[in-house]
Structure formats: C-alpha cells, structure tokens
Amino acid sequence: MRPPSRVSISSILTPAAFKSLLVSSQTPVIPLDATWYLPNVGRNGKEEFLLERIPGARFFDIDEVKDASSPYPHMLPSTEVFNKAMSDLGITRKDTLVVYDKQGNFSAPRLLWTLKIFQHPSIFMLDNYPLYKQEGYEIDTKRLSAVEAAIPAQSTYESPGAIEDRVVTYSDLRQVIIEPLFRKKFNIIDARPYSRWTGDAPEPRPGLPSGHLPDSISIPFNEVLEEGTKEFKSSSKLQELFLAKGVDPDKPIIAMCGTGVTACVLETALGKSGLQREDKPVMVYDGSWTEWAQRSDDKLIVKGRQ
Template structure:
C-alpha cells in the first residue's frame, strides 16, 4: 500500500462560527444533515429531518448514496452515483457545505470524509447540532412532505473523482495483516466500543462475531469527544490521547469501526490533533469490521486484550 495523498482537514465550526460563516461567506452556504442511526436503535434520520432541521438544510442519506452492488452497508458510491446525488440535492462545486448530525458527532464525520474523498472544495463540520439547539439558534420545525423536501433546482455536479489512496479495501488490509512484521509498520485504530473490540459484547448486527484485528489499537470514538457536550476535544487533549494509546504519527494510519462511520470521527479528530506530519493523511477501511468479520480467516479475528 502506498501512502495516501494529503488533503487538508476541513474546519470544525462552533455554532457561533457557523452563524458567522452564513453572514461572511461569498458563496452559498448549504447545511447538510447526515443523521444516521445504528440498526438496533430504531430511529430514522430521514424521518427526523422531515420534522426538524437547520433552516435551508438538505438531507444526505448515507444509506442511499452508496455502492448498491456491495453486500456491506453504505460503502462509498461510484463517482457517477455521488455526482447524481449531489445534483439531485441542487448542490454545485461552488457551494460551501456544512455537515451535521443530530447525535452530535457520530455520522456527520462520515459525510465530511466522503466529501473530502470526492474533492468538494469548501466543506466544514458543525460541532455540533445539540449545542446549536442548546445555544438558541434557529431551528426549522415545519413538517415537510416528501414533495416539499425535494430540491426543485437540480444542478449539474461533477466531481474530479475519488481520492482512492485514502480508501482501504479488504484486499489492502489483508495484505497488511497477513505478515506480522509488515503490519507493525501501520497504526490500525478501531473506533468501536472497547467491549466489542475485546469480543465481550456482541455486534449490533445479528450473527456477526465481535473481536478485533491483530495488533489493532482500541480508541472508542467517544474518547475523542468531551463527555458532556460531545464536542471534539481540543488539540492538546487529542494529541495526549492518541500518543497515550500508542499511535505512532510516523506510521501510516488506518481507521476502522463497525461499518466505516465512526472511523471517520477518529479521522477528523486526528486532523484536529495536529500530530500528523504534512505528508501523512488517515486512511479509512470502508468495509470495516462488518466486512472483515464475514470475509477474514478466524485466526485474524482476535478475542480478549492484546
């Protein structure tokens, strides 16, 4: 695997900074709601968007805009599918996009990463929607119908293409894992809860074994967020956390989780931490544990602590 190309981390906006951006931006600012819930939660992000949203927001459905030929959930779409989704939302490459989700910082980083992979020029993440509400900023609670939610002014969106060397496939990761000496040249960080990483707790998808990859590092995504507000921790706290966990900034970093969603929380946090050299960027294993646990040999599914 060759090192990934470097793309600068998008800005992380406080609610106040987001409101300032709406006033100061010389290009249209479009909020994108990326709310997504684990299948065992029993909630629907799209349905909640129809009831409540930031004014002017549009809904980007990571469960719909995906590689529909894959048996694994919300894998990255092709450039053609991505372009169509953006066009259907009335988005152009001149627009400034601000992503958010109703769980604070859970699925919005996945959309942030997707937009970076497809090279949208101007993207930010709101840190975060519950704080935005708590601080009294405007919320649109008009109940939308499917017709009202549709964006009438369809655009023509053309991405220059995906940055493929920032996306890790199963075959890429298997090549790393097979040889113990080779895999020690990488940081493999796992954002799932620690008890799923050890194999003590079940995965949310029935029949999927829990556990972890050999030599992987457990960094549950909540650890990069403040306990109360779920904001990203500041840079110094993040640096301390990643270094204490054993992340070596001089080695390539592969982030994973259950299905490639909260891995992007770690990817965003690593960018904010400032520990990465200028020529390094975080790679994300798109299929993550859901794919690995179904395709890998049992000897590469580890239970217990390392």
C-alpha cells in the same frame, strides 16, 4: 500499500463560527444533515429531518448514497452515483457545505470524509447540532412532507473523482495484517466500543462475531468527544489521548469501526489533534469490521485484551 495523496484537512466549526460563516461567506452556504442511527436504535434520520432541521438544510442519506452492489453497508459510491446525489440536492462545486448530524458527532464525520474523498472544494463540519440548539440558534420545525423536502432545482455536479488511495480495501488490509512484521509498520485504530473490540459484547448486526484485528488499537469514538456536549476535545487533549493509546504519528494510520461511519470520527479527531499531517492523512478501511469479520480467516479475528 501506497502512501495516501495530499489533501487538505477541513475545518470544524463551533455554532458561533457557523453563524459567522453564513454572514461572511462569498459563496452559498448549504447545511447538510447526515443523521444516521445504528440499526438497533430504532430511529430514522430522514424522518427526523422532515420534523426538524437547520434552516436551509438538505438531507444527505448515507444509507442511500453508497455502492448498492456491495453486500456491506455504507461502502463509498462510484463517482457517478455521488455526482447524481449531489445534483439531486441542487449542490454545485461553488457551494460551501457544512455537515452535521443530530446525535452530535456521530455520522457527520462520515459525510465530511466522503466529501473530502470526492474533492469538494469547501467543506466544514458543525461541532455540533445539540450544542447549536442548546445555544439558542434558529431551528426550522415546520413539518415537511417528502415532496416539500425535495429540491426543485437540480444542478449538474461533476466531481474530479475519488481520492482512492485514502480508502483501504479488504485486500489492502489483509496484505498488511498477514505479515506480523509488516503490520507493525502501521497504526490500525478501531472506533467500536471496547467490549466489542475484546469480543465480550455482540455486534449490533445479528450473526456477526465481535473481536478485533491483530495488533489493532482500541480507541472508542466517544473518547475523542467531551462527555457532556459531544464536542470534539481540544487539540491538546486529543493529541495526549492518541499518544497515550500508542498511536505513532510517524507510521501510516488506518481507521476502522463497524461499517466505516465512526472510523471517520477518529479521522476527524486526528486532523484536529495535529497528528494527522496534510502529506500523511489517515486512511479509512471502508468495509470495516462488518466486512472483515465475514471475509477473513478465524486466525485473523482476535478476542480478549492484548
């Protein structure tokens, strides 16, 4: 595998910093709601957007903007599909984008990562929507119809293309995993709950076995967030956590989860921790466990503790 290319690490904004950005920015600031729920939760982010949102926000549907030809959920779209989605939202490359999700820090990091992959120039993430509400900032609760929520003025968005060497494919990861000595040259971190990593709890998708990759490290994504507020922990706490888990910052890091969503929570947390350097960014296995569990050999699916 090639080392990933150099990209900038985007900023995480407190609610107060987000409000300051709205005042100080020299370019339009567009909030992007990326709310998404696991299929067993029974909630719909798009429907909730019609009921409540940050003023001026637009909804980016990670269930729709993807590689529709893939059997695996949330695989990155082609540049053409991404450009159309951004154009349909009326976004230009001059706009400053601030992503958020209603759960706190769950699916917004996935959109943040996607925007980085497609090289949008100015992107931030709100840390986070529940805290924004709690601190009394403005919320738009006007009920919208789907027609009212549509963006009347479309744009022509043209990404320079995806940074493909930050995206790990099944073939890439299999090449790492099949040779024990080679895989020890990488950190493979898994954001799923620990009980799914051990194989003790089922996956939320029926028929999919749980377990983990050989020599992977379990770091459930909620461990990088404060328990009460769901904010990202401080840089020092995050660094302490990752090092205690056995992450070696001198080795390339591959993040994964169930479908490539909460892996991006770990990717964002590593950026804040200072362990992710601009010249060595974290790579994300896009298909994640859903793809691996369906395609790999049984001997490459491990259960129990290591």
